[in-house]
Amino acid sequence: MTNPIEIKKLTVAYDKTAVLKDIQFSVPKGSLTAIIGPNGAGKSTLIKAILGLIPKVSGDIKIYGKPYRAKDRLVGYVPQRGSVDWDFPTSALDVVLMGRYGHIGWFKRPGKEDMALAKESLKKVGMDAYANRQISQLSGGQQQRVFLARALVQDAQVYFMDEPFVGVDAATEKAIIQLLTDLKDQGKTVIVVHHDLQTVEEYFDHCILLNKEVIASGVTEEVFTLEQLHQTYGGKLAFLDKGKVMVEQTR
Amino acid sequence: MSYEIWIMIVASLVGITCGVIGCFLILRKLAMLADAISHTVLLGIVLAFLISQSMNGLYMLIGAAVVGLFTAMLIQFLNHKGIQEDASIGVVFTFFFAIGVILITVFADSVHLDVDHALMGEIAFVPFDMVEIAFLPPLPKAFIMLMSILILNIILMMLFYKELKITSFDPALAAAIGMPVMFIHYLLMGMVSVSTVASFDSVGAILVVAMLIAPGASAYLLTNKLSHMLCLSAFFGVLAAISGYYVATWIDSSISGSMAMMSGVLFALVFIFSPTKGLLGKKINQKRFRTRTNAT
Numbered sequence: 237m238t239n240p241i242e243i244k245k246l247t248v249a250y251d252k253t254a255v256l257k258d259i260q261f262s263v264p265k266g267s268l269t270a271i272i273g274p275n276g277a278g279k280s281t282l283i284k285a286i287l288g289l290i291p292k293v294s295g296d297i298k299i300y301g302k303p304y305r306a307k308d309r310l311v312g313y314v315p316q317r318g319s320v321d322w323d324f325p326t327s328a329l330d331v332v333l334m335g336r337y338g339h340i341g342w343f344k345r346p347g348k349e350d351m352a353l354a355k356e357s358l359k360k361v362g363m364d365a366y367a368n369r370q371i372s373q374l375s376g377g378q379q380q381r382v383f384l385a386r387a388l389v390q391d392a393q394v395y396f397m398d399e400p401f402v403g404v405d406a407a408t409e410k411a412i413i414q415l416l417t418d419l420k421d422q423g424k425t426v427i428v429v430h431h432d433l434q435t436v437e438e439y440f441d442h443c444i445l446l447n448k449e450v451i452a453s454g455v456t457e458e459v460f461t462l463e464q465l466h467q468t469y470g471g472k473l474a475f476l477d478k479g480k481v482m483v484e485q486t487r
Numbered sequence: 488m489s490y491e492i493w494i495m496i497v498a499s500l501v502g503i504t505c506g507v508i509g510c511f512l513i514l515r516k517l518a519m520l521a522d523a524i525s526h527t528v529l530l531g532i533v534l535a536f537l538i539s540q541s542m543n544g545l546y547m548l549i550g551a552a553v554v555g556l557f558t559a560m561l562i563q564f565l566n567h568k569g570i571q572e573d574a575s576i577g578v579v580f581t582f583f584f585a586i587g588v589i590l591i592t593v594f595a596d597s598v599h600l601d602v603d604h605a606l607m608g609e610i611a612f613v614p615f616d617m618v619e620i621a622f623l624p625p626l627p628k629a630f631i632m633l634m635s636i637l638i639l640n641i642i643l644m645m646l647f648y649k650e651l652k653i654t655s656f657d658p659a660l661a662a663a664i665g666m667p668v669m670f671i672h673y674l675l676m677g678m679v680s681v682s683t684v685a686s687f688d689s690v691g692a693i694l695v696v697a698m699l700i701a702p703g704a705s706a707y708l709l710t711n712k713l714s715h716m717l718c719l720s721a722f723f724g725v726l727a728a729i730s731g732y733y734v735a736t737w738i739d740s741s742i743s744g745s746m747a748m749m750s751g752v753l754f755a756l757v758f759i760f761s762p763t764k765g766l767l768g769k770k771i772n773q774k775r776f777r778t779r780t781n782a783t
Contacts, residue, residue, distance in 0.1 A: 247550065287662075289662050293568065306663065313659070315657065319659060320657045324514060324656045324713075325711050326652075326711070333647075334656070335660075337661075337662075337664060338666070343646050346649070390699070411656050
């Protein structure tokens with residue numbers, strides 16, 4: 237069976253410096269994969285390159301055996317929360333509805349069915365009470381949940397999420413994890429750019445260690461080792477008791 | 488219809504056309520691009536005249552749309568190549584505008600345009616330039632032009648409403664789900680260009696920026712819904728136009744100048760008095776919050 241994601245020899249460059257070199261990995265169906273690496277390792281760039289948002293220099297990207305095409309509707313995307321203007325005059329429900337826009341087609345408006353889906357998915361992330369709230373009046377965690385609800389209504393097979401855990405409260409973190417597990421149980425594949433090394437083993441069954449190139453990728457137990465992490469983060473690792481690792485945060 | 492009424496109708500049409508399209512510029516943080524395009528359309532108008540040898544409005548619209556789009560593309564290109572956005576805007580539009588000014592002065596004898604008119608417009612002359620089309624009574628040329636552009640804009644906005652909305656809010660997601668982000672960007676730039684030309688005869692290239700940005704900026708402070716923002720912005724455009732006209736007759740001064748001034752005055756009022764986002768509103772909310780927290 238073809239893997240949902242198969243990347244071969246992917247290279248991406250800004251001007252003349254390569255930001256991603258010879259990236260090669262595959263992700264099995266129904267897995268939760270974390271992309272881990274230091275700041276500037278090209279984690280977000282990798283996702284954007286896979287989605288065709290930035291041009292690649294060379295390489296081969298296959299989603300279910302085919303090059304990425306938006307109209308196949310196989311892929312859902314959750315951008316970084318900070319990438320949009322939350323003062324935009326729109327409501328939580330409206331933002332979730334945007335996830336349906338790719339399904340609606342030219343010149344048409346979201347219909348009753350789209351509306352029902354959007355409401356249902358807001359409920360799934362525990363935000364149904366806030367449907368009509370203007371988005372700037374939501375907390376960071378609530379905004380992140382709205383973004384996740386929007387990804388859900390995309391009804392995709394593969395999900396890419398860019399740092400969904402950054403700046404969210406504990407309740408939201410739990411809700412996100414519940415959601416990821418649900419998606420996994422439905423046989424969907426989820427790839428998450430992740431920062432918190434302490435939760436990697438708990439949340440994800442697969443890992444990609446990235447620092448401009450793939451240091452290691454595969455099952456978490458095999459890949460997420462001290463040695464490999466050292467190689468990924470260079471000298472930026474700090475150690476805590478009980479063999480736990482954390483990164484000296486630069487932000 | 489009387490002279491005054493025509494001026495007010497045309498001024499209001501400028502307010503609505505510019506006000507509505509301006510909302511999208513504000514939401515996309517492109518207000519300065521509007522400034523650029525409003526200046527470079529001058530070059531489009533001059534070129535259209537030199538090529539067609541007529542003052543036909545249709546040629547002007549085409550010329551303006553072409554030069555306006557070219558301005559947007561060149562700015563995008565320079566920006567993409569590592570020049571800061573504000574620097575690219577500053578270089579590109581002054582250059583094109585300068586060429587427009589030079590062409591006007593070189594061909595001054597044959598062009599029925601002068602720089603003053605292009606910059607400030609003269610809405611007071613609008614009722615003297617009437618045309619008759621088919622079975623309709625004589626109508627001012629500016630009215631026909633603005634009405635057609637307004638209808639065109641409204642149709643395009645209705646057709647591409649969800650695309651305009653999502654590409655303004657989250658262009659990355661829009662691109663990922665296959666929305667034509669660049670097409671929508673240039674469609675909007677084209678709409679801004681033709682709206683500017685249609686308005687420019689009345690209010691001129693500089694003051695049209697006020698009509699593009701101020702009503703939308705005011706509306707932004709009053710609502711949390713995009714469709715309401717568009718309607719409110721049109722309303723503020725009309726309010727600025729009508730009140731501007733009365734101010735102009737009252738102090739006997741430039742109508743377009745007074746319109747632009749009134750759009751600034753209206754913005755200032757909203758900025759202070761908006762119940763949720765205004766200066767006073769925020770103060771009052773804070774005070775209420777404080778008394779409430781003190782009480783508990």
